[in-house]
Amino acid sequence: MDIENPPELASGMHLSYRCRYWRQRSKNAIKREWSYGGIYGLEWGDPDTVEPLRFIRDRYVLPYVNAEQCAVEIGPGGGRWTRYMLGFRRLYVVDYYGDLLEEVKKHVRKPNIEFIKNNGTDFPGIGDRSVNYLFSFGTFVHLDEHVIQTYLSNMKRILKAGANVVIHYSDKTKVMAQINEGFAENTPGKMRSMVSEAGYEICEEDLTTMWHSSIIRFTI
Numbered sequence: 001m002d003i004e005n006p007p008e009l010a011s012g013m014h015l016s017y018r019c020r021y022w023r024q025r026s027k028n029a030i031k032r033e034w035s036y037g038g039i040y041g042l043e044w045g046d047p048d049t050v051e052p053l054r055f056i057r058d059r060y061v062l063p064y065v066n067a068e069q070c071a072v073e074i075g076p077g078g079g080r081w082t083r084y085m086l087g088f089r090r091l092y093v094v095d096y097y098g099d100l101l102e103e104v105k106k107h108v109r110k111p112n113i114e115f116i117k118n119n120g121t122d123f124p125g126i127g128d129r130s131v132n133y134l135f136s137f138g139t140f141v142h143l144d145e146h147v148i149q150t151y152l153s154n155m156k157r158i159l160k161a162g163a164n165v166v167i168h169y170s171d172k173t174k175v176m177a178q179i180n181e182g183f184a185e186n187t188p189g190k191m192r193s194m195v196s197e198a199g200y201e202i203c204e205e206d207l208t209t210m211w212h213s214s215i216i217r218f219t220i
């Protein structure tokens with residue numbers, strides 16, 4: 001794939017994800033899910049109460065929140081994780097789907113948050129080397145390899161030296177991912193290679209907390 005000219009989201013690679021998950025989601029379905037604790041996405045587990053998610057919150061999110069620093073979240077859904085990152089000086093919340101940004105805005109509208117609709121792999125409006133922390137949960141699990149590679153390439157521009165990036169991705173070495181058709185064909189081995197080949201340094205990998213996915217933290 002041409003990294004300099006990432007494909008439009010209308011191309012097959014994005015459409016496959018879109019078809020699998022989002023196209024068929026009617027506004028009614030979103031409203032129904034919203035009624036679950038008020039935040040769309042809480043039906044997948046509340047990080048305040050569900051143990052593996054609480055561990056992720058306490059280990060990979062809260063320790064990095066810093067009122068002097070700037071963060072990015074990719075794919076907020078209804079803001080299930082966004083609410084823990086409000087303490088950053090500036091938080092960019094990035095999503096390809098405008099509808100989802102509208103939903104999250106209803107819960108977490110604050111002056112230090114900027115909502116950005118992207119093309120599926122880019123970071124429009126975010127300054128060069130301005131970001132200290134980047135987090136994504138529940139989004140890369142659905143993204144194909146070439147989309148992940150493009151994201152890894154594009155995020156280099158916005159990351160400060162020493163920035164921490166935490167990405168939750170599909171792990172098809174696990175049975176619960178194998179039986180989930182919506183999960184991308186990714187593994188810790190593939191993810192490790194993509195991250196290293198993009199020029200990052202891997203800091204830690206969590207292959208055990210989640211039953212269908214894994215987490216990687218890396219820096220630049």
Ligand SMILES: C[S@@+](CC[C@H](N)C(=O)[O-])C[C@H]1O[C@@H](n2cnc3c(N)ncnc32)[C@H](O)[C@@H]1O
Binds near residue numbers: 076077137
């Ligand atoms: C399954 S939801 C996860 C939401 C949330 N992070 C959570 O864990 O509750 C996936 C999110 O990723 C967004 N998304 C899907 N493809 C994306 C892409 N290529 N770039 C940015 N966001 C994307 C969706 O609109 C949605 O907000």
